[in-house]
Amino acid sequence: MAKHPYVMRAQRYVRGVLSGTVPACQWVVAACVRHQQDLERSKKKDFPYKFVKVTAEHVCEFLELMPHIKGPKARNGELIELEDWQCFILVVVFGWVHKKTGFRRFRRVYIEVPRGNAKSTMSSGVALYMLTADGEAGPEVYSAATTRDQAKIVFGDARKMVKKRRDMVRHYALDNQTRYILCGANDGEFKPLSRDSETQDGLNIHFACLDELHAHKTRDVFEVVETGAGKRDQSLIWAITTAGFNRSGICYETRSYILQILRKTLAEWPANPYKLKGDTADDEQQFGIIYTLDDADDWTDPAVWQKANPNWGVSVMADYVAGLAHKAMQLASAQNGFKTKHLNLWVNADVAWMDMRAWDACADYALTLDDFEKDQAILALDVASKVDLAAKVYLFERMLEGVRHYYLIPKFYLPEKQIEEAGNASYAGWVADGWLTSTEGDVLDFELVESDLEDDHGTYALKDVAYDPWQATQLAQRCSRKGIPMVEYRQTVAYFSEPMKELEALVLSGRLHHNGNPVMAWCMSNVVCHTDAKDNIYPRKERVENKIDGAVAAIMAVGRSLTETNDAFVYEGM
Numbered sequence: 001m002a003k004h005p006y007v008m009r010a011q012r013y014v015r016g017v018l019s020g021t022v023p024a025c026q027w028v029v030a031a032c033v034r035h036q037q038d039l040e041r042s043k044k045k046d047f048p049y050k051f052v053k054v055t056a057e058h059v060c061e062f063l064e065l066m067p068h069i070k071g072p073k074a075r076n077g078e079l080i081e082l083e084d085w086q087c088f089i090l091v092v093v094f095g096w097v098h099k100k101t102g103f104r105r106f107r108r109v110y111i112e113v114p115r116g117n118a119k120s121t122m123s124s125g126v127a128l129y130m131l132t133a134d135g136e137a138g139p140e141v142y143s144a145a146t147t148r149d150q151a152k153i154v155f156g157d158a159r160k161m162v163k164k165r166r167d168m169v170r171h172y173a174l175d176n177q178t179r180y181i182l183c184g185a186n187d188g189e190f191k192p193l194s195r196d197s198e199t200q201d202g203l204n205i206h207f208a209c210l211d212e213l214h215a216h217k218t219r220d221v222f223e224v225v226e227t228g229a230g231k232r233d234q235s236l237i238w239a240i241t242t243a244g245f246n247r248s249g250i251c252y253e254t255r256s257y258i259l260q261i262l263r264k265t266l267a268e269w270p271a272n273p274y275k276l277k278g279d280t281a282d283d284e285q286q287f288g289i290i291y292t293l294d295d296a297d298d299w300t301d302p303a304v305w306q307k308a309n310p311n312w313g314v315s316v317m318a319d320y321v322a323g324l325a326h327k328a329m330q331l332a333s334a335q336n337g338f339k340t341k342h343l344n345l346w347v348n349a350d351v352a353w354m355d356m357r358a359w360d361a362c363a364d365y366a367l368t369l370d371d372f373e374k375d376q377a378i379l380a381l382d383v384a385s386k387v388d389l390a391a392k393v394y395l396f397e398r399m400l401e402g403v404r405h406y407y408l409i410p411k412f413y414l415p416e417k418q419i420e421e422a423g424n425a426s427y428a429g430w431v432a433d434g435w436l437t438s439t440e441g442d443v444l445d446f447e448l449v450e451s452d453l454e455d456d457h458g459t460y461a462l463k464d465v466a467y468d469p470w471q472a473t474q475l476a477q478r479c480s481r482k483g484i485p486m487v488e489y490r491q492t493v494a495y496f497s498e499p500m501k502e503l504e505a506l507v508l509s510g511r512l513h514h515n516g517n518p519v520m521a522w523c524m525s526n527v528v529c530h531t532d533a534k535d536n537i538y539p540r541k542e543r544v545e546n547k548i549d550g551a552v553a554a555i556m557a558v559g560r561s562l563t564e565t566n567d568a569f570v571y572e573g574m
Helices: 005-017 026-041 053-063 071-075 084-095 118-132 148-164 167-170 220-228 252-265 301-309 316-329 332-343 356-361 416-421 426-432 446-459 469-481 493-509 517-527 550-566
Strands: 047-052 097-100 109-111 140-144 172-175 181-183 188-193 205-211 236-242 288-289 350-352 376-382 389-398 403-415 438-439 462-466 486-489 511-513 528-533 537-541
Touching: 005 026, 005 084, 026 084, 047 172, 047 188, 047 537, 053 084, 071 403, 084 097, 084 118, 084 167, 084 288, 084 376, 097 148, 097 550, 109 252, 109 486, 118 140, 118 188, 118 236, 118 356, 118 493, 140 148, 140 220, 148 172, 148 188, 167 172, 167 356, 172 550, 181 528, 188 220, 205 220, 205 332, 236 252, 252 288, 252 350, 252 356, 252 493, 301 316, 301 416, 332 350, 332 462, 332 493, 332 528, 356 493, 376 446, 376 486, 376 550, 389 446, 389 550, 403 416, 403 426, 403 446, 403 550, 416 426, 426 517, 438 446, 446 462, 446 469, 493 511, 517 528, 537 550
Parallel strands: 109 236, 109 288, 140 188, 140 205, 205 236, 376 462, 403 438, 403 511, 462 486
Antiparallel strands: 047 097, 172 181, 181 188, 350 528, 376 389, 389 403, 528 537
16 A cells, blocks of 8 residues: 555646646646645745645545445445545645644635535544544634534534444544534534524634535624634634625635635646636635636536536536536526536526516417406415506416416506606506506505405405515405405515426426416516525516516415415425
8 A cells, every 4th residue: 555645646636637637627727736836835945834744644544434424325334435636635735734833834725616525524524633633632623604504514414423433432532412522532622603603702713614605694603713713823714615696795705815826826837728817815824726617618518517526426426417407408597506506606696587488488369367267266466565566467277188287367557657657668558458457546556456356256266365465464354354365475585486496497398378468578577586595596676667576476376376286385384
């Protein structure tokens, strides 16, 4: 066996990246070049750091003694086997030390890698190493996140590893509890830390893993960790994350700083093939590596996906990614989630939602409400403002050749004053053509809406009339007293995400039919899809004049339909 196998594997990874045999983006190339440059610089007296192979090996040896805790390998009791890219990160972070003091060079680490690449497993192993085997007296180790649940992911994985290694428990005198792990051998402790933790002040941090940094909406936890890590000689802040949406947050700020450091490395590399512009920075204590695509890469090209996924073929399978990519190419609302979670591309949270060509293809201009008299119907009301556009949507279902199809017909109301003053030249034409109902006065005529609902109750077999309680509570109360089945439907992410995805899928599959109402088409085209950190989506508009009321009502109607057809649907009981 080679004397320093992990260092050799790290060097093999560097050679593969720089030769092009290992697919990698420019920022991974830069991280490898930086290590090579530093090895040359360390030969000079004025460079204060040296690379110690024995130190670099130690953490890798420790991690490969840790058990798998998920999947088939966990069932078989197998131990972790590090991949070359993981060896590279670990030996670089832990192998570089100060020539005089021997203290670790890198105090801050930033790793950006897509979902599925075993980042939590590696982080949990590193946390346990820092708790038990780093040679620190009384180490305080934390898994830090904005919420308790997120903070417990790395901590929880570490607890599961410890449970499977009783010899480790005995050797280090570990006390493995639900809220902490204590190390009797060195008086160390490992705890989850979140923004709502009871104690954040007075921390003396040796190691802190900032898990999913992109989800940190504020700087609170980051600054607590950064401040608390300044009291130790070899403290290490380990930030690991996927890409996200928030370009004004602490994660993107840190990422931008890493890019400046890596950009400087490439600028000083004689063989640099990249033409990069932007600021540069020099920071000898910051390590960073970002797995993503290059700017010129086409995200739909399978040939480039491996660049972003270093565990390609190990824990990230080509056929699974291909399936997600296919879905993202078909569904606009799925594109951002795929790009951020699986290709590590930072995108805007808000993008156009509906494929309007597909929407137009679903139009049947001969469709009228008369076609559905006495049919079961779901209605949805969006009355966002008493002085603005209001929407009512009818949704009917029919089976065609054994497949459920949906028929959507909207009705719109607008106070006549808004038609005159809103500045939308289309309003008057839509009223004249019968697509939009004008109500007298300055505000919406709720009596007319109520009267129409009474007519609907007598004409169709109403299952539900969904309404947002924000503006329509009194209307709903009066209608309920008349036997109309009013159902409260709050406009929150929890209530909107799945129906939005379902409505989009219905349109793309041709299973939704509508009457070609141009007001509804306008509303649909105005919706931008906001995606949150959990891949939930929510409808928004970019400008106040871009009305989306019809689209919102349509989503509500589909949401109630899903509730009717699935008793376990997420909205029930919320």
